[in-house]
Amino acid sequence: MTHAIMPTSVEVFFDDIIVSKTDTKGRITYANRVFAQVCGYSEAELIGKPHSILRHPDMPRCVFKLLWDTIQNGREIFAYVKNITRNGDxxxxxxxxTPSFDSERNIIGYHSNRRVPERRVIGALAPLYAELLAEEARHRNGKEALEAGYRRLIAFVNSKNMSYDQLVFAL
Structure with a gap:
């Protein structure tokens, strides 16, 4: 996927909780003030946009596949994610x-709380994410690339005898 935003090497830090809600297609239905401030878009600009506008090109697509597969199956997930701001930082x-449910347990959207990440975990995950990106890049076909990266991710997680959630808490 080509990004219109050119990534910079400037990291943005925050010290509060970023909150957003999306519909079942990943379009933003709610964004708190912290979210808007950190990513550089106004709350009004975020509403109705796909959450993927924040996807940094350094993030392997297979991590998002794992995330989406998990929440679409009605389960919560914890994940470390690198996002891009409006200006490329x-x-x-x-x-x-977490999925949001109606009274009949149908998924009606998703809710995400994002906290300040632990630097040591980012350091531990960065080589894995780079390896997954390289695996995805070895394939011309987007679907093949995604599947190859996903297989590599699942193999890595399984080699640790734990779930992805357990892995990110154990690092």
Whole structure:
């Protein structure tokens, strides 16, 4: 995926909780003030946009596949994610994403709280994310690239005898 925003090497830091809600397609339905401030968009600009506008090109697509597969199956997930701001800077988050249900347990959207990430975990995950990106880059076909990266991610997680959530808490 080509990004219109050119990434910089400037990291943005925050010290509060970033909150957003999306519909089932990943379009933002709520963004708190902290979210808007950190990413550089106004709350009004964020509403209705796909959450993927924040996807940094350094993030392997297979991590998002794992995230989406998990929440679409009605389960929560914790994940470290590198996002891109409106002007190309970046910021890391420790995301807790949960499905939102109606009274009949149908998924009606998703809720995400993003906290300040632990620097040591980012350091531990960075080589894995780089390896996953390289695996995805070895394939011309987007679907093949995603599947190859996902297989590599799952193999790594399984080699640790734990779930991805457990892995990010254990690092």
């Amino acid at each position: 970046f910021y890391w988050v420790f995301a807790h994403v």
